[in-house]
Amino acid sequence: MTATLISLLSVFIGIIAANLTGYFKKKFSFGSTGNTLIGVFGSILFIKSFGRLGFDPLRIMYNGTFHTSLFIINAIVSALGGVFGLILAKFIYRKMNP
Amino acid sequence: MEDMLFYDRMQFAFTITFHYLFPQLTMGLSLMIVYFKWKFLRTQIEKYNDAAKFWMKIFALNFAMGVVTGIPMEFQFGTNWAKFSELTGGIIGQTLAMEGMFSFFLESSFLGLFLFGEKLLGHKLHFLTGFLVFLGSWASGYLIIATHSWMQYPVGYEILENGKFVLTHFGALFSNPWLLPSYLHNQAASLVTSSFVVAAIGAFYLLNNKHNEFGKLFVKTGVVFGLISSLIVAFPTGDWAAKNVAKHQPVTFAAMEGIFETEDGGSEIVLIGQPNMLEKKLDNKIAVPNILSFLTYQEWDAEIKGLNEFDPKDYPTNVPGLYYAYHIMVGLGTIFIGLMLLAAVQLFRKKLYKTKWILWSIMFMLPFPYIANTTGWYTAELGRQPWLVYNLLRTADGASPTVSAGNTLFTLLGFIGLYLLLGLLFLMLAGKIINKGPQLNQH
Numbered sequence: 258m259t260a261t262l263i264s265l266l267s268v269f270i271g272i273i274a275a276n277l278t279g280y281f282k283k284k285f286s287f288g289s290t291g292n293t294l295i296g297v298f299g300s301i302l303f304i305k306s307f308g309r310l311g312f313d314p315l316r317i318m319y320n321g322t323f324h325t326s327l328f329i330i331n332a333i334v335s336a337l338g339g340v341f342g343l344i345l346a347k348f349i350y351r352k353m354n355p
Numbered sequence: 356m357e358d359m360l361f362y363d364r365m366q367f368a369f370t371i372t373f374h375y376l377f378p379q380l381t382m383g384l385s386l387m388i389v390y391f392k393w394k395f396l397r398t399q400i401e402k403y404n405d406a407a408k409f410w411m412k413i414f415a416l417n418f419a420m421g422v423v424t425g426i427p428m429e430f431q432f433g434t435n436w437a438k439f440s441e442l443t444g445g446i447i448g449q450t451l452a453m454e455g456m457f458s459f460f461l462e463s464s465f466l467g468l469f470l471f472g473e474k475l476l477g478h479k480l481h482f483l484t485g486f487l488v489f490l491g492s493w494a495s496g497y498l499i500i501a502t503h504s505w506m507q508y509p510v511g512y513e514i515l516e517n518g519k520f521v522l523t524h525f526g527a528l529f530s531n532p533w534l535l536p537s538y539l540h541n542q543a544a545s546l547v548t549s550s551f552v553v554a555a556i557g558a559f560y561l562l563n564n565k566h567n568e569f570g571k572l573f574v575k576t577g578v579v580f581g582l583i584s585s586l587i588v589a590f591p592t593g594d595w596a597a598k599n600v601a602k603h604q605p606v607t608f609a610a611m612e613g614i615f616e617t618e619d620g621g622s623e624i625v626l627i628g629q630p631n632m633l634e635k636k637l638d639n640k641i642a643v644p645n646i647l648s649f650l651t652y653q654e655w656d657a658e659i660k661g662l663n664e665f666d667p668k669d670y671p672t673n674v675p676g677l678y679y680a681y682h683i684m685v686g687l688g689t690i691f692i693g694l695m696l697l698a699a700v701q702l703f704r705k706k707l708y709k710t711k712w713i714l715w716s717i718m719f720m721l722p723f724p725y726i727a728n729t730t731g732w733y734t735a736e737l738g739r740q741p742w743l744v745y746n747l748l749r750t751a752d753g754a755s756p757t758v759s760a761g762n763t764l765f766t767l768l769g770f771i772g773l774y775l776l777l778g779l780l781f782l783m784l785a786g787k788i789i790n791k792g793p794q795l796n797q798h
Contacts, residue, residue, distance in 0.1 A: 259762075259765070259766060259769075260430065260434070261426075261427045261430040261431065261434060261466055261766060261770075262769040262770070262773070264426050264427070264587060264716070265426065265427060265770075265773050266428065266773070268423050268426070269773070269777075272780075290412065290415075290416055290784045290787065290788060291785065293416075293419070293784060294415055294416065294419045295778065297419045297422060298419070298422070298463075301422070301426070304758050313431075325453050329567070349471065350468075350471050351473045352469045353474070353741050354471065354475065
């Protein structure tokens with residue numbers, strides 16, 4: 258059950274990471290709304306893609322025990338999803354709007 | 356077990372209620388965005404294009420919130436409703452997977468192109484991307500309601516010796532007699548929500564004397580769409596859906612209409628009244644004789660079975676909740692028609708933009724389509740109880756047997772906290788977009 262909550266926390270971490278990246282690196286920013294949207298999709302993409310290496314929410318709560326180290330990896334990958342999502346979106350945006 | 360089931364149901368009810376605040380706007384809004392873009396292609400007046408782009412920002416924000424709040428739903432099938440998933444996964448898995456693979460991908464891919472690709476694609480292809488976003492969001496609704504319809508009226512299945520349901524006729528999922536009326540009713544209702552939102556933001560601009568040109572456009576478009584969709588919600592779609600309930604779930608129909616006893620010579624329609632479950636009657640009721648019989652069977656004296664005709668163990672588990680949900684939905688729907696009709700008359704007389712009390716009413720009416728949509732879904736879901744799959748699988752038999760009540764309560768509290776944050780974030784971002792308003796000739 259807690260796994261479900263962790264999946265939501267991952268998305269929040271992605272949102273925060275994308276907004277922080279946009280705040281400190283203005284050239285990648287899409288404004289707070291755009292950064293938030295990209296944070297959502299970036300973190301979901303990364304966790305769904307790489308989480309199966311062993312740090313998805315179900316593994317974090319395997320056998321009802323909370324595995325802190327896996328959660329930290331999950332959080333880092335979610336944050337990276339937000340950051341790389343923003344960079345990728347900016348790249349696509351520039352290609353489409355030269 | 357009782358506690359566990361209660362919290363499982365509470366959690367699903369809370370998460371799905373919060374989730375559906377977002378798709379109900381995106382489905383209706385996608386059609387209105389297509390309209391704005393089409394209008395621009397026809398007239399080449401730039402404000403229509405800017406209106407489409409402005410609403411697509413609101414759409415994108417809603418879409419993202421819908422995605423985030425949709426994630427727990429898929430987990431809950433496995434965590435809280437493992438028995439249900441195990442027994443019926445072979446059937447509901449078909450439509451749910453199609454929803455994810457086809458419509459969600461279609462919607463999200465072309466949303467990106469609509470947001471970023473106007474210059475590269477040109478206006479006609481840009482219109483096409485908007486249309487495909489609309490198609491994706493409506494297909495998504497169709498597949499979800501196909502799942503819901505199967506639970507309300509199971510078709511094309513066989514039950515194996517181990518209790519599992521298997522699909523014997525794939526096409527039956529889509530020719531289910533429950534599907535079309537429910538789908539059309541739901542889509543029209545989502546169009547009511549989007550119409551009221553568009554009209555309310557327009558009214559907000561006019562009352563604050565800013566973005567006046569867009570304010571007028573939004574109010575006008577919202578009122579026209581709102582009047583048409585409010586009427587369609589009532590008739591034919593609402594009428595059709597209610598007749599389906601009367602035909603296939605008569606005990607639910609009796610409970611939602613508040614009929615405790617079968618009446619000789621035709622049934623009355625109850626406008627107001629409070630269900631008294633101890634004495635099995637409605638207190639303080641105001642009713643109009645024979646109308647319900649006429650609306651249901653087009654005969655003034657047709658018999659409609661009361662709750663007294665059914666086994667109490669098959670009653671919907673929360674008769675007052677079902678009765679109130681249904682009456683709130685119908686009452687609000689009637690108010691929507693009245694308000695939109697008044698606004699349309701003023702629009703026709705070219706006085707709407709100066710009739711402040713109607714603009715204020717439209718603006719303050721903004722939350723009510725959300726309430727009507729939510730209570731509409733409560734009517735459908737409470738009406739199906741005590742069954743998960745009508746007449747075949749009881750709700751109590753679908754819950755996960757090993758997840759404790761405390762565990763579910765903990766995560767429910769967690770969801771409430773996280774959704775509160777998410778809701779605040781949404782309001783803050785949506786407020787920012789609305790305050791900034793549409794930009795004229797933005798490129």
